[in-house]
Amino acid sequence: MNAPQRGLAGRLVVVVPYLWLAAFFLLPFLIVVRISLSQAALAQPPYEPLLDWAAGWEGVQAFLSALSFDNFTALAEDTLYLDSYLKSLQIAGLSTALLLLVGYPIAYAMARAPRRWQPVLLMLIILPFWTSLLIRVYALMNILQHDGLLNQLLVALGFEPRVWLATDTAVYLGIVYSYLPFMVLPLYATLERLDQSLLEAAADLGAPPWNAFWTVTLPLSRPGIAAGALLCFIPIVGEFIIPDLLGASDTLMIGRTLWTEFFANRDWPLASAVAVLLLLILVVPIAIYQHVQARALEREG
Amino acid sequence: MRKGLSAFNVTALVLGLAFLYLPIAILVIYSFNASRLVTVWAGWSTQWYAELWNDAALLDAAWTTLRIGLLSATAATVLGTLAAVVLVRVPRFRGRFLFTGLVYAPLVMPEVITGLSLLLWFVALAIDRGFWTITIAHTTVTLCFVAVVVQARLRTFDVSLEEAAMDLGCPPLRTFLTVTLPVIWPAIAAGWVLAFTLSVDDLVIASFTTGPGATTLPIRIYSDVRLGVKPEINAICTIMVALVALGVIAISLLTRRAGRDEAPAR
Numbered sequence: 001m002n003a004p005q006r007g008l009a010g011r012l013v014v015v016v017p018y019l020w021l022a023a024f025f026l027l028p029f030l031i032v033v034r035i036s037l038s039q040a041a042l043a044q045p046p047y048e049p050l051l052d053w054a055a056g057w058e059g060v061q062a063f064l065s066a067l068s069f070d071n072f073t074a075l076a077e078d079t080l081y082l083d084s085y086l087k088s089l090q091i092a093g094l095s096t097a098l099l100l101l102v103g104y105p106i107a108y109a110m111a112r113a114p115r116r117w118q119p120v121l122l123m124l125i126i127l128p129f130w131t132s133l134l135i136r137v138y139a140l141m142n143i144l145q146h147d148g149l150l151n152q153l154l155v156a157l158g159f160e161p162r163v164w165l166a167t168d169t170a171v172y173l174g175i176v177y178s179y180l181p182f183m184v185l186p187l188y189a190t191l192e193r194l195d196q197s198l199l200e201a202a203a204d205l206g207a208p209p210w211n212a213f214w215t216v217t218l219p220l221s222r223p224g225i226a227a228g229a230l231l232c233f234i235p236i237v238g239e240f241i242i243p244d245l246l247g248a249s250d251t252l253m254i255g256r257t258l259w260t261e262f263f264a265n266r267d268w269p270l271a272s273a274v275a276v277l278l279l280l281i282l283v284v285p286i287a288i289y290q291h292v293q294a295r296a297l298e299r300e301g
Numbered sequence: 302m303r304k305g306l307s308a309f310n311v312t313a314l315v316l317g318l319a320f321l322y323l324p325i326a327i328l329v330i331y332s333f334n335a336s337r338l339v340t341v342w343a344g345w346s347t348q349w350y351a352e353l354w355n356d357a358a359l360l361d362a363a364w365t366t367l368r369i370g371l372l373s374a375t376a377a378t379v380l381g382t383l384a385a386v387v388l389v390r391v392p393r394f395r396g397r398f399l400f401t402g403l404v405y406a407p408l409v410m411p412e413v414i415t416g417l418s419l420l421l422w423f424v425a426l427a428i429d430r431g432f433w434t435i436t437i438a439h440t441t442v443t444l445c446f447v448a449v450v451v452q453a454r455l456r457t458f459d460v461s462l463e464e465a466a467m468d469l470g471c472p473p474l475r476t477f478l479t480v481t482l483p484v485i486w487p488a489i490a491a492g493w494v495l496a497f498t499l500s501v502d503d504l505v506i507a508s509f510t511t512g513p514g515a516t517t518l519p520i521r522i523y524s525d526v527r528l529g530v531k532p533e534i535n536a537i538c539t540i541m542v543a544l545v546a547l548g549v550i551a552i553s554l555l556t557r558r559a560g561r562d563e564a565p566a567r
Contacts, residue, residue: 009474014394017384017444021403024441028418031425045424102320105313112310121314123553128321130495130545132502134519135538138526139324142331145530147340149327180321231409238411240505245526255413262417262509272421275414282411290405 029279036272037067047269071273081274084252085281091168091243091253092236095175096229099183102176103228107187108217111194122188129181137245140174141165144246170246175236183228190224191217223296230289234282254278325542332535339530349536359521359537366501366518369432373439374497380440381447381496382489386477388448389455407445415442416509423510430512438510439500446499447492454488455481487556494552498545 041048049066051059075081110121128136143149144164151161164170194217202212240255247253254274262271306314332350336343353359384404391397407415419438423430458481466476482489504519511520518541525534 013383014387014391014400017380017387017448018396018400018403020380020441020444021384021400024419024422024437025403025407025415028422031421032414032418035421102317105309106317109306109310109314109317112306113314119553119557123549124318125321127546127549128325130498130502130549131325131542132504132519132538132545134502134504134523134526135328135541136324138522138530138534138538139328141526142328142339142530142535143324145340149340152340177320177324180317184317234409235411238413240413241523255411258413258417268421271417275417278411279414286406286409289409290402293405294401 032272036276038269040267084254084257088237088254096233103183107184110188111191166248174242174246179232182231186227187224190221226292329539332539349532362516362518362521369436370497370500373436373500376440377444377496378493381444384448385451388452407442412505416506420509431515434510438506443496443499450492451488454485491552494548
C-alpha cells in the first residue's frame with residue numbers, strides 16, 4: 001500500500017486505528033494523571049475537583065488551583081508504598097535473573113535441535129503462553145497446597161512437609177513458571193539465527209566449546225537477552241495475580257497495592273497516583289524495550 | 302547454529318518442558334477425580350463436569366466471556382491489521398512516532414494500569430460499565446498483539462507484487478484485497494485466535510472495566526480460587542485449556558499448510 005496519501009480510503013487506514021488507540025489508550029492515561037492530582041470524595045464520581053465547563057474560564061481556573069500533589073506526598077510519607085515499590089523491583093529483578101538462568105539452556109537446546117523438531121518445540125513453548133495465567137497459577141496452587149502433591153512427594157521421600165503457599169518462594173516459582181515462554185522465545189529467535197561459521201572458526205582456531213560459548217555465542221545473543229529480560233521484567237513489576245494467589249498477605253507488590261487501594265479502600269485518586277508512579281518507574285525500561293524492538297526490526301528490515 | 306544435542310541440551314529441554322506441562326497435566330488429571338478432596342485420588346469420574354451444567358451462574362459467565370471474546374477479537378483483528386499495514390507500508394505521516402509507541406506500549410504495560418485507566422476514563426465519560434466496556438478494553442489491548450503478528454508477516458511479503466498490481470492500474474484497496482490479503486490471511490487468522498484467547502483468559506482488565514451483571518469466566522474462577530482449590534474449578538479450567546490447545550493447534554496447521562501452498566510459487 002504505497003498510496004494511503006492518495007485517497008480517502010488510504011487516509012482512513014491511518015486514522016481509524018490511530019483514533020481508537022488515542023481514545024482508549026492515550027486519553028485514559030491522561031485522565032489517570034488528572035485524577036492522581038485530585039482528592040477522594042464521597043460523591044459520584046468519587047473524587048474532586050470536577051471541571052465545571054458552565055463556569056467558563058473561571059471554572060477552569062478554580063479547577064486547576066484545586067489540583068494538588070497531596071497524593072504523591074502521601075505516597076512518599078507512608079512506608080507501605082515505598083516498600084511495595086522496592087519489593088516489586090526486587091522480586092522482578094531477581095526473578096528475571098532466574099528466568100535467564102532457566103530459559104537460556106532451554107532456548108539454546110531448542111536452537112541446536114534438528115531442524116524438523118524445531119516447529120514442534122516452538123509450539124510446545126508457545127502453548128502455555130496462550131493458556132490463561134490465572135489457570136496456570138491455579139494449577140501451581142493445586143501442587144503447592146499443604147496436602148498437595150509436592151508435600152506428598154516430600155513425605156514419601158522421608159522429608160518433613162513444608163509450607164509452600166503464601167511464601168516468597170511460591171511467588172518466585174509462580175513467576176518463573178508463568179513467564180518462562182516470554183524469556184525463551186526471544187532468546188531462541190536470536191540463537192536460531194546465529195551464524196554457525198563463527199563457532200566453526202572458533203573451534204578451528206582451537207577454542208574449546210565452553211570458551212567458544214563464552215566469547216562467541218553469549219555476546220552475540222545479547223539482543224535476545226535484552227528483549228527477553230525486558231519482556232519479563234516490565235510486566236512482572238506490575239504483576240497482580242501471582243502475588244495475590246501465591247504470596248503471603250504481606251507480599252506487597254505494587255500491582256496488588258494498587259488493586260487493594262482501588263477495590264477495597266475505594267480511594268481512586270491515591271490508586272491513580274500509585275499507577276502514575278509505577279509508570280514513571282517503568283518508563284526507562286519501556287523506552288529501552290522500544291529501542292531494542294526498533295533495532296531488531298531494522299536488522300530484519 | 303551448530304546442530305546436534307548434547308546430554309546437557311536434552312536434559313534442559315526435558316526438564317523445561319516437564320516444568321511447563323506437569324502442573325497443567327496434574328490439574329487435568331485431578332479434574333477427573335471422584336473424590337471431593339482434591340488431594341486424594343479416588344478413581345476416575347466425570348461428575349464435576351456434570352455439575353458444571355447445573356451451575357447457571359457459571360454457564361452465564363461462560364456465555365458472556367464467549368460473546369466478549371468473539372466481538373473483541375473480530376474488532377481487534379480489523380483494527381490491528383490496519384495498524385500493521387500502517388506500520389509496514391506507510392513510512393511517513395504526521396505522528397508516526399506516537400503511533401508506533403501506542404501500538405507497542407500496551408504489549409508491555411502492566412495490566413493493572415491499563416485496567417485502571419480505562420475504568421477511570423469510562424467513569425469520566427459517564428458510560429455504564431459492563432459487557433461493552435469490557436469488549437472495548439479487550440479490543441484495545443489485543444489489537445496491538447494482532448498488529449505485531451500481522452506486521453511480521455507483512456514485512457516478509459514481497460512488495461513488488463503489490464507494486465506490479467498497482468502499476469497495472471489496480472487501485473490500492475483492491476490490490477490489498479486481491480493480492481496482499483490472500484497471502485497474509487493465515488497471519489490474520491492467527492492474530493484473531495490470539496486476540497480471542499487473550500480476551501477469554503483476561504482477569505485483571507475485565508475486573509476493572511466490568512459493571513453489575515457482567516461476570517466473565519476468569520472473574521468467576523478468581524473469586525472461587527481465592528477460597529481454595531475445588532474439583533469443579535479443575536473441571537472448568539480443563540475445558541478452557543483444551544479449547545485453547547485446540548485453537549493453537551488448528552492455527553499452526555493452517556499456517557503451515559498456507560506456507561506449503563505458497564512455497565512453489567516463489
